Amino acid sequence: MSTFQELGLNDDLLQAITDLGFIKPSEVQEKAIPILLDSETDLVALAQTGTGKTAAFGFPMLEKIDVNSRTTQGLILSPTRELCLQITNEMKQYGKYCKGLNVVAIYGGSSITDQAREVKRGAQIIVATPGRMKDMISRRMVDISKIQYSVLDEADEMLNMGFKEDITDILSHTPEDKNTWLFSATMPREVATIAKKFMSTPQEITVGNKNESTSNVSHEYYLVNSRDRYQALKRLSDANPDIFSVVFCRTKRDTQKVAEQLIEDGYSAGALHGDLSQNQRDLVMKSFRNKQIQTLVATDVAARGIDVDDITHVINYQLPDEIETYTHRSGRTGRAGKTGVSMVIVSKSEVRKIKSIERIIKRQFEKKDIPDGMQICEVQLMSLANKIHNTEVNHEIDKYLTSINELFEDSTKDELIKKFFSVEFTRFYNYYQKSKNLNVSDDGGRDRDGGRDFGGKSNSTRYFINVGSKDGFDWMKLKDFLKEVLELGRDDVFKVEVKDSFSFFNTENELKEKVLAFFTDYKHEGRFVNVEVSENRGGGGRRNDRNRGKRRDDRKGGGRRDDRNSGFGNRSERRRSDGDSRPRRSDSNSGNSNASRPRRSRR
Ligand code: AMP
Secondary structure: OOOOOOOOOOHHHHHHHHHHOOOOOOHHHHHHHHHHHHOOOOEEEEOOOOOOHHHHHHHHHHHHOOOOOOOOOEEEEOOOHHHHHHHHHHHHHHOOOOOOOOEEEEOOOOOHHHHHHHHHOOOOEEEEOHHHHHHHHHOOOOOOOOOOEEEEOOHHHHHHOOOHHHHHHHHOOOOOOOEEEEEEOOOOHHHHHHHHHHOOOOEEEEOOOOOOOOOOEEEEEEEEOHHHHHHHHHHHHHOOOOOOEEEEOOOHHHHHHHHHHHHHOOOOEEEEOOOOOHHHHHHHHHHHHOOOOOEEEEOHHHHOOOOOOOOOEEEEOOOOOOOOHHHHHHOOOOOOOOOEEEEEEEOHHHHHHHHHHHHHHOOOEEEOOOOOHHHHHHHHHHHHHHHHHHOOOOHHHHHHHHHHHHHOOOOOHHHHHHHHHHHHHHHHHHHHOOOOOOEOOOOOOOOOOOOOOHHHOOOEEEEEEOOOHHHOOOHHHHHHHHHHHHOOOOOOOEEEEEOOOOEEEEEEHHHHHHHHHHOOOEEEOOEEEOEEEOOOOOOOOHHHHHHHHHHHHHOOOOHHHHHOOOOOOOHHHHHHHHOOOOOOOOOOOOOOHHHOOOOOOOO
C-alpha cells in the first residue's frame, strides 16, 4: 500500500489531503493516480461510487493543469446536478492550495448567465451536466476547444439517462488529442461503445469486479405480500432506531406517496424526485445531509447525485426495472470505508429477480424476516436504554431534583425504571401489539398467518366453504371466484385449500363481516354457497378442518338451505343494500390514521 507522497502528488495537494484527513489512498486512487500522472493517456476505470474516484481523477487533473492560465483545460461531465455540485466542491477542497484555481459548476435549473459569467472569469476546470453544457456551447457561453483532460464520470448513469447524444455533441467540440478518463460503476455495452468511439487504446483499471458490489455492503431481502410493503418498510425502519437511509421507489408518484405517508406516520422523511423544483431538491438534500431527515425516499434518477457518506441502509421499496441499477442503489451505502446494508422488500412474483441480482453483484443475499412487533419494541427499548446510559447529565436539572425526588419518594429503583421506560415503550407496544406477521414463506405458502402474532392473536380468519373440486374448483379457481364475487384485491384471499366437496380459505379479520354477510344468501350454479368461520384459523390442524367439513358436508342440502328465502340471484342488488363494504386496510398507503405509529420525539 503506497502513501499519497509515493503516488507522486505535489505539496499543494498533499497539504490539502492532510487537511481533509485522508490517511492513505483508496484502491482506485492507488491504481489511477500514478497512471494519470505519469502518462498522457486515456483511461477506463471501473469503480463504484464512494470508492474515492473523484480524487482519483481530481488530483491528477489539478496537478496537470496550468493555474496561471485562464483557459479551460479540464472538463468533467457528470449525470446530475447534485453530483456536479459535489464534484465541484471536492475539487475546490483538493485544490485549495493551488493559487489561482477556478473550478466552475454548470448545471440546469440555475441562472445560465451567472454561470456564463463565472466561466468568463477564467475557469481552468468546468464540472458540468451534459444538458446545460450543450446549451452553453450552442450559445457560445463556453469554449472547450482547448481542453486537455475530459472526464466522463458515472458514464453508465449518463448513458442510462439518455445523455449519449449530448455527450457525443459536447466531445465533438473538444480537441482530438485530449485525454479522456472514463469512470463507471458498471460496464454495459453502451459504455464500452462510448469508450471505443472516443478513446484511443485506453488503459484499464478495475476496482473489485465489474458491476460487483463492494464488500462493505451486505444484502438482505424480505419476502412480503405487495400490499404489506409499506408496513414492512416501517418495521425495518423501527427495527433500526439509528437508521439513516435512502428508500428507493420506482416512480415519482410512489416516491412522493411513500414519503408523505412516512411523514404522516411520524418519521423524519423527505422525498427526492424529478417533479420537485431545484430549490425543493436542494432543501431536501440539505436536510438529509444535516441528518434532519433520517429517511430519504428517492427515485433512481434523483438519487444519482447523492454522495452522502454515512448512509447506513439502502431500502429497495421496489426493485428497479433494470437489474444493473441495483448496483448503484446499494452503492449509496458502505461508502468511504464504512459498512452498510442494502435491503430489498420483494413480493413473491419478484423474488426470482434476487437470483439475477446475485449473479450480477456476485454476492449472496440473506433472506430475513420482517421483525415482529415484540422484536421491534425490544430493539426500541434497548436503544433507549443505551442512549440514556450514554447521556451526559445536564446539571440544569439539579435545581428541580428536590421536587422530583419528593414525587418519587415512595418508588423503588425498579419501579422508577419501569415507569421511566414505559413512557416510550408503551407507545410502541400499543402500536405493535396487534401487528401481524408480514412474512411470506419461500415454499409457496404464506407466512402471514403462519405464526401467532404479537399478543398471540391471529390477524386472519379461516373459513369453511361448502364447494370443492367436485364443483369444478381448484385453489386458483376458488380464489378467483372469491375475489370476484367479494370484489377483493389480489392478495386478500389466501391459504385456499380445496377438498372434494368443501374447501377452506383465509382473509384478514377485517374482511370477516363482509365475507359472512355476502354468503348468507348466495347461490352458485343453482346451489346455495355456505361459508362459516372455521375453528382452525391457521389451517394447520387439518383433522379439525376435515371433521368440520364432514359435518358441514353432511348438512349440504339440508335445513339451512330451506330456511333461506329463495333467490339471492342479484348480487349487485344485494351489495348495494350492504352499503360500501370495501375492505378498509388499516395498513395501506392511503393515510389511514390507524397506520400511524407512535410519534416519537425526533432528534
Ligand atoms: P467519491 O467516490 O469520490 O465520491 O468519494 C467518496 C468519499 O470518500 C468522499 O467523501 C471523499 O471525500 C472520501 N475520500 C476520498 N478519498 C479518500 C481517502 N483516500 N481516504 C478517506 N476518504 C476519502
